[in-house]
Amino acid sequence: MKTWKKWLPGAVLLSALGTGVALLAPPHNASAQTTRTTGRPLATELVGGPWLNTPGGKPVTLASQRGKVVVLHFWTFACSNCLANIPAYNRIDRNFNKRDVQVISVHTPEFAFEHVPKNVERRVKALNIHYPVLIDSNEQNWNRWHQQFWPTIYIIDKAGRVRFKHEGEFGSDEAGFTRDIQMLVNEPASH
Numbered sequence: 754m755k756t757w758k759k760w761l762p763g764a765v766l767l768s769a770l771g772t773g774v775a776l777l778a779p780p781h782n783a784s785a786q787t788t789r790t791t792g793r794p795l796a797t798e799l800v801g802g803p804w805l806n807t808p809g810g811k812p813v814t815l816a817s818q819r820g821k822v823v824v825l826h827f828w829t830f831a832c833s834n835c836l837a838n839i840p841a842y843n844r845i846d847r848n849f850n851k852r853d854v855q856v857i858s859v860h861t862p863e864f865a866f867e868h869v870p871k872n873v874e875r876r877v878k879a880l881n882i883h884y885p886v887l888i889d890s891n892e893q894n895w896n897r898w899h900q901q902f903w904p905t906i907y908i909i910d911k912a913g914r915v916r917f918k919h920e921g922e923f924g925s926d927e928a929g930f931t932r933d934i935q936m937l938v939n940e941p942a943s944h
Contacts, residue, residue, distance in 0.1 A: 793914040796825070796907070799859065801893045803870055805877050805886040813857060813885045815913055821853045822937045823909040827889075827900050829863045830876040835904040837922045839880050845934065846884045852938055853911070856884040861895040863903070908933055911942040 796815050804810050815823060824845055828835035846856045860877075862868045868890045877886050889895055898907075901920075908917040908930075917933050919926065 793910075793916060796823070796909045796913050796915050797894075797897050799857070799887055799894055800897070801887065801889060801891065803888050805874055805888065806883055807885050813855075813887070815909065818855050818857075818909075819913050820911050820942050821855050822849075822911060822934055824854065824856045824906065824934065825859065825909060826856075826904055826906040827859045827861055827895065827898070828904045829861055829867050830873065830880075831864055831867055832903045834922045836880075838904050838906070839882065841923050841927045841930075842884070843881060845931065848931075849934060849938070850884075854934060854938060858882065858884060858886040859889050859894050859898075860886055861889040861892055861900070861903070906930075908937060910937045910940065 798815055799813070802810070802812055804812050807813055815825075824842070826838070826842060828838070830836070842856055842858070845854070850856075858877075860867075860873050862873075866872055870888055870890070873886070873888050887894065898905075904921065906917075906919040907915050910916045916937060917930075919930060923930060
């Protein structure tokens with residue numbers, strides 16, 4: 754059972770895939786915060802699939818991204834807090850994609866209809882997500898990364914170390930998050 758299942762007052766009514774299926778869902782994280790990670794641990798490698806938005810559905814490894822800053826985010830498409838962050842990820846992808854920054858999405862589903870790859874594919878397209886998306890239906894990456902909340906965002910430096918972790922919506926933190934990315938872009942790869 755995931756931590757987010759604690760129902761909070763003021764639950765949000767969501768519509769799933771425009772099918773008229775209504776869901777009553779709580780906010781997935783009531784208090785967003787960004788923290789610097791201590792000890793700069795090496796990022797846990799991503800496993801499984803399928804992958805969207807990669808040539809031929811080929812997997813993206815974090816090892817193959819060494820020398821780049823990676824913005825890795827865990828989300829699910831029926832989470833209102835996750836959806837609130839998507840425009841920020843799209844902006845980061847647009848503004849930094851030519852500056853050695855790679856956005857990678859890990860879609861770990863909550864509800865049965867989110868486990869269906871075609872549903873994820875439709876939502877990714879509708880949300881104008883162009884960066885790689887790993888469909889984590891069996892929660893393998895969720896568990897390997899010891900996830901508790903949707904959304905959770907990590908910034909990984911050029912050496913493959915987790916430097917920042919942010920749980921929840923960006924809200925007014927997007928500018929600070931962008932500064933953290935820029936700081937890591939400016940660092941030498943061996944820092």
